[in-house]
Amino acid sequence: MRWALVKVSLAVTAMVVVAFAVPLGLVVKEMASDRAFSNAERRAAGLAPVLAITTDREQLDRAVATTEDGAAGRMAVHVPAADAPGAKALEIGTRRASEEDLRTTRELGRATIAEVDGGSVLLQPTALSSGRVAIVELFVPEGEVSNGVATAWLVLAGVGIALIVGSVAVADRLGVRMVRPAQRLAGAAHDLGEGRLGARVPEEGPPELKSAAIAFNSMADQVVQLLANERELAADLSHRLRTPLTVLRLNAASLGSGPAADQTRAAVAQLEREVDTIIRTARDAKPRTQATGPGAGCDASEVVRERMEFWSALAEDEDRKVRVAGIERPVRIPVARPELVAALDALLGNVFRHTREGTAFSVDLHNGDDAVIVLVSDAGPGIADPAAALARGNSGRRDGSTGLGLDIVRRMAESTGGDVRIGHSVLGGTEVRVWIGLDGRRSGDTGGRRVQRLGRRKRGGGGTRRAPES
DSSP: OHHHHHHHHHHHHHHHHHHHHHHHHHHHHHHHHHHHHHHHHHHHGGGHHHHHHOOOHHHHHHHHHHSHHHHTTOEEEEEOOOSSTTOOOEEEEOOOSOHHHHHHHHHHTSOEEEEETTEEEEEEEEEOTTSOEEEEEEEEEHHHHTTTHHHHHHHHHHHHHHHHHHHHHHHHHHHHHHHHHHHHHHHHHHHHHTTOTTOOOOSOSSHHHHHHHHHHHHHHHHHHHHHHHHHHHHHHHHHHTHHHHHHHHHHHHTTOSSHHHHHHHHHHHHHHHHHHHHHHHSOOOOOOOOOOSTTOOEEHHHHHHHHHHHHHHHHHHTTOOEEEESOSSOOEESSOHHHHHHHHHHHHHHHHHHSOTTOOEEEEEEEOSSEEEEEEEESSOOOSOHHHHTSTTOOTTOTTOOSOHHHHHHHHHHTTTOEEEEEEOTTSSEEEEEEEESSSSOOOHHHHHHHHHHHHHHHHTOOBOOOOOO
16 A cells, blocks of 8 residues: 555656646747847847948948957848949848748848758847848857757746655655554454464554444443453353252262262262363453343242242252241242342252251342342351452362352343442351342432331241241
8 A cells, every 4th residue: 555655656646747747848949038138129220320320341240340249240231232333232240040031020020030050040120211121140059049948948847847756755654654553453363363362453544444443442342341351151051950950969978878879969069160160261351231121020039939949959958947937928020030040049059059958048038119139148157358259260279169159140230230249147147138129229328228128027937937848
């Protein structure tokens, strides 16, 4: 592109220079010729007063000799013969014009120019007192006609060359200004294609290339985001395998002793390690949990009932006391059913994984005006650093933990404008409060405290206890 611009600029400027310099050179040459013959005509007219007074040869010789052109042998005077018998024509000086040129000048009655060897002659007619017409001949050398023309042409050529060089230099600079952003864009695209996802392009240059750079950077950001979302999805889906793995581990623990039981427990442990490896390999990304539109969501009470039927069987095997409250009537929330199921399984799975057998836990559902609160409490040892526990990927170096469970819950809540908080439960252990917004935005502190107090009053006043099911 750079050389193409230079070539175009060179061709256009050369055409412009030729179009203007050639006619201007011809005009200069014509002006020089006009100037030379105008001066010759003025000098020839200087003999007109002498011819008007006398046609005597001796006097005319002296008059011609006193002029610069006469002394240089470039002036002649042609006086026609008188009407008297025996009169002869009079010629003074060096004659160069032909007889035909002289006759033509007398007939025309005005100055004419004739080409001769070495230059041109100006033939200036002058009327005599006798009525005859004398002709003053003045020789103009070729050098005088073209005086200054060569210099003018050299100046024009220099100006033309300077214009061409200048236009090429400007075109080259403009080409560099256009080519460099394009080269940077091509290089960044090549880097992105080779997997260097941090490749970006400075958003500068001509407007078109600047727009292309902005579009490329946006595309690169989207590619990075899509890859991150894919990794996050892989991590979340892998984390959901933790729930059936927990069931398998608990069932394997009850198999007793023997080679088959040991092999089953070893296989479950190996599978858990593989799932943990997959989850830890995944990278963080932005939340992807979103409601699908107006009316989308699920009945939180129904989901809690369904999941508690599953987890109650495991709780009975481990002799855990379970309490469930607030699920007597439907509670609609703007969260897709699979997302709420994954969040509940993550919370309850943490209870089973990180508390001893026999530790009681409860699930409470509170429905407010602008939010729904899900409380999962246990009587375990609690969490020493709640803020760190909510950080994605922070497992606290605990076996069987990837640090993604609470992050799944947090992203589900934040997709509705809510949040997740960890505190101390009335059972003495950990309380995880999941705040699910109903209007798609964060509720105010006053409303949040009101809903929180409402939930605590209901939890303190008792609830519906579900008997563990086998």
